[in-house]
Amino acid sequence: MFKQVTVSGATQGVLKRHWKRSIGTGRLGLALQQEYQEHLEMVQEAIGFDYIRGHGLLHDDVGIYRELTQDGETRVFYNFTYIDRIFDAYLAKGLKPYVELGFMPEALASGDQTVFYWKGNVTPPKDYDRWAALIEAVIRHFIERYGLKEVLTWPFEVWNEPNLVNFWKDADQAEYFKLYQVTAEAVKRVHPELQVGGPAICGGSDHWITDFLEFCHARNVPVDFVSRHAYTARQPHRKTPEYYYQELANPEKMLHELQEVREMIRQSPFPDLPFHITEYNTSYSPINPVHDTALNAAYLARILSESGDYADVMSYWTFSDVFEESDVPKAQFHGGFGLIALNGIPKPTFHLFAFFQALGEEVLYRDDSLLVTRREDGTLALLSWNAVLEEGEEGDEQHIQAKLPFSTEEVFVKRQIVNEAYANPWKTWQQMGRPRFPSKGQIQTLRQAAVPKLTTQAARTADGVLELNWKMGKNEITLLEVAPVRNESHTYWGLDDSLIYRGGTEEEDQ
Structure with a gap:
């Protein structure tokens, strides 16, 4: 879908x-x-x-x-x-x-x-x-x-x-x-x-x-x-x-x-x-x-x-x-x-x-599977969900394209994901064999399995509009947070990330 x-x-x-x-x-x-x-x-x-x-x-x-x-x-x-x-x-x-x-x-x-x-x-x-x-x-x-x-x-x-x-x-x-x-x-x-x-x-x-x-x-x-x-x-x-x-x-x-x-x-x-x-x-x-x-x-x-x-x-x-x-x-x-x-x-x-x-105070958009809000500081927070009530139901996955208003050219996008694969300790417990009274080690594993998946990306706006595309898995909730970037990379003397992989010579540094 x-x-x-x-x-x-x-x-x-x-x-x-x-x-x-x-x-x-x-x-x-x-x-x-x-x-x-x-x-x-x-x-x-x-x-x-x-x-x-x-x-x-x-x-x-x-x-x-x-x-x-x-x-x-x-x-x-x-x-x-x-x-x-x-x-x-x-x-x-x-x-x-x-x-x-x-x-x-x-x-x-x-x-x-x-x-x-x-x-x-x-x-x-x-x-x-x-x-x-x-x-x-x-x-x-x-x-x-x-x-x-x-x-x-x-x-x-x-x-x-x-x-x-x-x-x-x-x-x-x-x-x-x-x-x-x-x-x-x-x-x-x-x-x-x-x-x-x-x-x-x-x-x-x-x-x-x-x-x-x-x-x-x-x-x-x-x-x-x-x-x-x-x-x-x-x-x-x-x-x-x-x-x-x-x-x-x-x-x-x-x-x-x-x-x-x-x-x-x-x-x-x-x-x-x-x-x-x-x-x-x-x-x-x-x-x-x-x-x-x-x-x-x-x-x-x-x-x-x-x-x-x-x-x-x-x-x-x-x-x-x-x-x-x-x-x-x-x-x-x-x-x-x-x-x-x-x-x-x-x-x-x-x-x-x-x-x-985590959502903002202002509602900018709402439908039956998406809520878009703006916080007091101007950042955006979006929540989307994809509930699938039956096995094999059409629409197990959902693809969303959203065009959002944002004033700065460079933006930082943070996404947290909960679905069948992530932040689902019940599934991990099943894989363990459903221990009734788990050991301390098993409890630690279940806590680790209960953390949402985190992804981040840098993006750019065009004419004050940010286009985001994301895919929703089965029974997923996703929180997307959009903030402006204050890029300070130019303040670092000699910054060159490519050297991490290929090294350099003293002549190049002089």
Whole structure:
């Protein structure tokens, strides 16, 4: 496939940074692990997300809610030892908490239904007054520790995917609306300007959003944002004890869903509410190998590029494979959601976000496989992608010719490549024989295999136009950066690169 693009110097708009507004994590208790914090440091250094969202704030492993009994009297005790340690670490890395209020502490739960390997309780509270008191106590503590000005910037999201029986007993909408009302009102009693929202549903039940907003309007229940999740994998074609294998819908499906929900919000009694996607990825399963592949990165590139047309926040699920929904990970690559695999090995999708971070502020051109931007210093940054969803699909390779505006005659072009052959440690792991628990030497090799291919070239413009030609391989993402050259070669006395190969004589030097 051959594509020609001519880019004018006119600004088409500002590059939205919705894709870095938040990043997902496994349950918050995992933040107490060293490798988790090491991965978070890597992600923040390369990308720099603004917020972090995860499950289990009120789960028993974080230990906030405790009931103590002595002499037949039961008292509630709030223990903030672990959550202070967790949130301190986030804030030290430049991350604000995006606070999901859930799941139910065992002592406060009305039933014993749980979800995940770590048994998050998904039943309503047996005492809504105690639940409201818990919410108020937690938020008041945050304000005491971090200050009101800081906590006013944190979103508080009520629960997770209550439209699914796995995450909310019987997927009882009326009961969730009750939980939301009690919770939102408790949040606002602490301070009326705190942000609270929901319903945090997954796709396929968008009528919940309409019902939710109508409920909030009819009952005068506070709501400051609408949240939803988005995945594009269909139901499993095949499920094994260790893996899910699923067909992916085209990226347009997610974009279409986001557009539809945005319109639902516009038609609601709250037409200007922000729209937050608090989870998204290709597959919703933490054991789908697609997450480890170059396809995952190339597939999501268009979604990162265009989803800001509809959503204010996009929170990729998740930053790390230090994650335990299905159990402790059983292998180096196991289909985990993370941008970073175990042992600190970046996956191709990690580089997708790093490439987006490198883009400029001005958008000069955008289509379904190319984004051209200009930075404040006048340099250009281009991102192109070539997602191939099926083996043998026509267009496995793509040839691109782009004519770009550039004012200087001499330019330097830097290209970074991620595809099936480069920055694909999953493939290297396959070639090793898929070691479940790789040796230190194997881990070092996998890290070396996770680095994008780098090429550079000098080029010249003609009449203020630079022509670039490049070929995209299967499931490739490419970042091209174009900068002016300040050539100082003339300042070197006696410079002659040809002498490197043929030598010279003293007479030639005199």
